Amino acid sequence: MATPGHGQAQAKPRSRLAKDGPDEISEKDTDACLEFLTYIRGPIPWMIGFAVVLSGVVAQRQGFCIILLLLVAGAGVSVSVSVSEERHARLATMSPAPAAISAGPPSWR
Numbered sequence: 001m002a003t004p005g006h007g008q009a010q011a012k013p014r015s016r017l018a019k020d021g022p023d024e025i026s027e028k029d030t031d032a033c034l035e036f037l038t039y040i041r042g043p044i045p046w047m048i049g050f051a052v053v054l055s056g057v058v059a060q061r062q063g064f065c066i067i068l069l070l071l072v073a074g075a076g077v078s079v080s081v082s083v084s085e086e087r088h089a090r091l092a093t094m095s096p097a098p099a100a101i102s103a104g105p106p107s108w109r
Contacts, residue, residue: 039078045071 040049048071055064 036075036079039075039082040071045074048074 039045048067052064052067052071055061055067
C-alpha cells in the first residue's frame with residue numbers, strides 16, 4: 001500500500017475542525033451534594049440506610065446514631081478515594097516523567 005509523502009492538505013483538517021469541533025474532553029461540573037449522594041448507592045449502603053430507618057422507627061437513638069455515622073463515614077471514605085484518584089490522574093497528565101539517566105557509558109546517552 002503506497003502512501004503519499006506529503007501528508008494531508010490543510011483544507012481537510014480545517015473543514016473537519018469546523019464541522020466536528022476540536023478533539024477535547026470537556027470537564028463536567030457536578031454539585032458536591034449530588035456527587036456525595038452517588039456514593040450512598042449500592043446494596044450495602046441501602047441496607048445500612050434501611051437499618052438507620054428501622055432504628056429511628058423503634059426509637060433506638062444510640063443505634064440510630066452509630067449506624068448513621070457508619071453510613072456517612074463509608075461515603076466519606078469513598079469520596080476521599082475518588083478525590084485522590086482524580087488528583088493523581090491530573091498530576092500524571094501535567095508533566096512528562098523526568099529524563100532517565102543512563103548507567104552505561106556516555107555513548108549510550
